[in-house]
Amino acid sequence: MQVFVRVTESGSFSRAAASLNLANATVTACVRNLEKHLGATLINRNTRFLCLTDAGEQFLRDSRQILQAVERAESDIQSAIGELRGTLRMEVPIAIGQALICPALSLFAARHPRLSLAVTLTNQTHNMIENAIDVAIRMGRVEEADMVARPIFEGRYLVCGRPDVVDRLPAHPSQLDPRLCLGLVDEGGFVPAGWQLEREGEEPVFVRPDGPLHFNSSNALIGAALQGTGLVHVLDVYADAYVASGELACAYPEWTTGIKPFYAVTPKTRVMSTKIRTLIDFLLETLDAQRRPRPWEAVRTGPAAAWRP
Numbered sequence: 157m158q159v160f161v162r163v164t165e166s167g168s169f170s171r172a173a174a175s176l177n178l179a180n181a182t183v184t185a186c187v188r189n190l191e192k193h194l195g196a197t198l199i200n201r202n203t204r205f206l207c208l209t210d211a212g213e214q215f216l217r218d219s220r221q222i223l224q225a226v227e228r229a230e231s232d233i234q235s236a237i238g239e240l241r242g243t244l245r246m247e248v249p250i251a252i253g254q255a256l257i258c259p260a261l262s263l264f265a266a267r268h269p270r271l272s273l274a275v276t277l278t279n280q281t282h283n284m285i286e287n288a289i290d291v292a293i294r295m296g297r298v299e300e301a302d303m304v305a306r307p308i309f310e311g312r313y314l315v316c317g318r319p320d321v322v323d324r325l326p327a328h329p330s331q332l333d334p335r336l337c338l339g340l341v342d343e344g345g346f347v348p349a350g351w352q353l354e355r356e357g358e359e360p361v362f363v364r365p366d367g368p369l370h371f372n373s374s375n376a377l378i379g380a381a382l383q384g385t386g387l388v389h390v391l392d393v394y395a396d397a398y399v400a401s402g403e404l405a406c407a408y409p410e411w412t413t414g415i416k417p418f419y420a421v422t423p424k425t426r427v428m429s430t431k432i433r434t435l436i437d438f439l440l441e442t443l444d445a446q447r448r449p450r451p452w453e454a455v456r457t458g459p460a461a462a463w464r465p
Contacts, residue, residue, distance in 0.1 A: 339365030
C-alpha cells in the first residue's frame, strides 16, 4: 500500500523509488504483486504517463485512510514511550536555512535521536506531494488546497552598508542615489526588486536599485556591502551579526523597510502526523515568538514559484 500510494502521488515509479530508498525494480514488483493479489489492474501505465483505473482510484482512497490510521497508531505508541522513530524530509531555502533553521536542528536531533531528518537546502520550490516532502519552509501565499501552513517567523528588512558608506548618505532617503544601491534579483532574473521605506506622517519612498552589482543571494549582497560597494536591502537574520560587530551599519533606522513572513508548510494528508507536529512545534518553540506573523496573514507560494533568498 505504501509503495502504491507513493507511486500515485509522485506520478512516477522512479520518483517513488527514490523517495522510498528502493530500487526501481522493487517498486515495480510491489505494484505488480499488489495487482495480482487483488485480481485487478490499479494503474494503466506506459513510458510517458500513469493513469489510475476505477479500481485504482477506490483502492487509493482506502489505502490512504488505512495508512494514516497505521501511522497514528505507531505515533501514539512512540509518543507514549517518548521515542519518535522514522524519517522526515524537509525543504528549506538556502539562506534562511543556513542563518536560522539548520543551526537549531542539532537540538532537535539530540531530543529525538531515533528520528532521522533529511534537509534539502534549495531556492527552488518543489511539489511536496510528488517529492514526498513532509515539511517545507516557505514565504508567499499558500494557495494549494491540499497544503496547510503555520506562521513561524517574520524577518524584517534592513537597509545597511559599511559604516563609512552610511556616514556619507543624505539625511532623507528620498535623496538616496539609486546607483549606490545593490539589488536582489529573482532566480534567473535581471531586474532587481525595489525598496520601499515608510515613516509615519511622510510619503513612502521607493528606490529602484541601479548600482553596479545585483545578486540572487542575500549572502552575496552582504559580501559586496562589506567591500564598500554600496547599500543593500536584506533581512535582519542575515545582517544582524555584521551590524552587531560594527562591520555594517543600518541606514535610515527610523524608517520601516518591509517584512517577510516564513511559514512551515505540510501536505494536508500528513498534518496529523506526530513526527511532523513535533518538528513544527520545535520550530515554534525555538524561533523567537515575538517575530511570528499574524496567523490570518497569507503568503503566496506555489510549486512553480522561485524563491527570492
